[in-house]
Amino acid sequence: MRKYVFGTGLLSAITGGLTLLRSARSDEPFTWRTALAWLSWGITLALAIGSVVDTRRAARAKMIPLDSPVADRRNDLLRERLRR
Known part of the structure; x- marks a missing residue:
């Protein structure tokens, strides 16, 4: 489970969200650029979570x-799982 939680995609999405939260606390008004930044963060987070789910499913031979970004490595992930 560690390799999924501490993946670079998920960590970067979380730190990006923290940065957006810090900027939301300032006294600046909410503009269309801020809305686009939040939308971009949401898409990034969804893609990172989807990648984790696909990696886990591929490792379990599902x-x-x-x-999927891991579709080419499906056989390698299965071999690694069987080796354990």
């Missing part, structure tokens, strides 16, 4: 979509 079906994953072919457009």
Whole structure:
């Protein structure tokens, strides 16, 4: 579970969210740029979580979509799982 929680994609999404929260506390008004930043952060977080889910499913020999970033490494992940 550690390798999923401490993945670089998930950590960068969390730190990006913390940065946005810090900027939201300031007295600056909420503009369209701020809305786009929050939308971008939400998409980044969703992609990071989706990658973690796909990696876990591939390691457990379950079906994953072919457009997943780990679809090419599916067999390697399964071999690693079986080796343990």
